[in-house]
């Protein structure tokens with residue numbers, strides 16, 4: 203039977219008529235077939251309908267990664283609902299904001315958080331609160347078990363919403379990006395072809411599923427291809443290395459790759475069965491790319507996307523995967539680099555604001571029409587907030603977030619230029635360059651550096667090494683050392699936190 207639910211119909215093409223084909227290899231050694239997957243998704247959808255979910259209702263979930271949570275995501279979409287996954291790190295106060303803003307009909311949380319979240323859910327008007335634990339049990343699982351198995355197919359068109367994902371909010375208040383069935387399905391279809399996913403692929407799935415990367419990129423691309431996943435509740439280098447002989451692909455954030463490089467088990471032999479390593483969500487250092495290639499013989503394929511747009515660009519499958527770049531616009535996606543003032547495209551080689559248009563782009567921010575208008579032009583281009591530059595071969599390089607751009611004495615400083623120089627210095631592991639309030643210059647440049655072990659680098663040695671490399675106004679006025687840069691779960695450096703920590707650095711400076 204052909205489904206009239208746009209997204210689920212499109213996601214299930216890869217497994218049509220392949221009931222016995224494997225979908226997931228679980229940590230306990232069991233295998234979940236596609237037949238089981240879709241039966242469980244159907245039953246979950248039936249449980250949501252029984253809970254009173256009507257088309258367009260939000261279904262919020264804050265739970266540990268489990269197969270049952272994946273059923274909930276797909277089941278909510280099949281039931282005509284809008285899935286709203288929430289980062290497991292959010293506190294009760296943050297959850298209060300999200301529930302108040304999104305007003306979900308159903309909220310599913312971890313049993314351990316139920317007592318604290320119940321009053322919050324109640325005041326947000328949640329009709330059904332239920333629990334789901336990491337092992338897939340809980341009051342929600344009981345409701346699913348009791349639901350009928352009759353086929354569910356709530357008609358939804360390409361324009362209907364399938365999900366709301368709140369932006370990671372490393373700066374400012376988190377906004378709910380409304381993603382249509384078309385945005386989600388079209389991106390998965392494009393990625394399947396671009397990255398050559400087939401039913402024979404076995405993807406190592408160790409990313410969280412509250413974020414676009416693990417939820418939509420990894421899961422939906424595999425579903426459309428009819429391939430399978432090795433389901434991992436979290437990132438564990440030992441488990442990943444043990445899985446590689448039966449896997450063909452992995453999607454990860456850069457920290458996956460740096461941590462795996464620290465593992466003695468990572469060798470050419472260990473990855474002999476793998477065909478593809480994808481990285482995204484945060485910048486992959488060129489050094490990591492190089493070391494990975496030396497150790498494994500594989501060039502990591504780096505891509506660029508965001509919550510609001512799904513995936514925008516990718517290095518090529520065949521051809522040169524260039525370290526430090528995020529490759530070319532994906533088929534059907536327009537990615538331009540513009541002068542922020544005029545919106546006109548800037549010439550190749552010039553830095554500008556990255557704007558994106560295509561079926562992958564979100565419909566707008568949930569209940570924030572003004573914000574949507576600010577960031578989405580009438581011609582359909584979304585102003586991503588990322589800054590980038592195209593080279594003469596058409597590769598896009600990201601140079602930072604426009605919010606991280608430093609303006610010192612009226613001059614623009616792109617942190618990435620300085621970070622690149624510092625990162626290349628002996629004895630430096632990595633760095634983050636930030637702008638701090640400065641009484642004379644508006645902002646003063648400062649660098650926060652992580653040493654490579656006990657290396658002999660100092661503020662003076664770094665400043666000295668930069669003297670001949672950078673114009674005076676770009677040179678940091680201070681260098682701080684830390685053991686680790688603050689990062690969120692997706693590996694993004696939290697520059698807002700660094701700016702806060704060092705906010706008073708130049709407060710009393712007069713020079």
Ligand code: AMP
Nearest residue numbers: 370482483484485505506507508509588
């Ligand atoms: P999120 O909405 O949490 O997925 O964050 C999206 C942001 O992550 C983008 O706007 C970029 O700033 C950043 N990002 C995504 N992919 C990459 C990449 N390959 N390199 C550098 N930054 C990236």
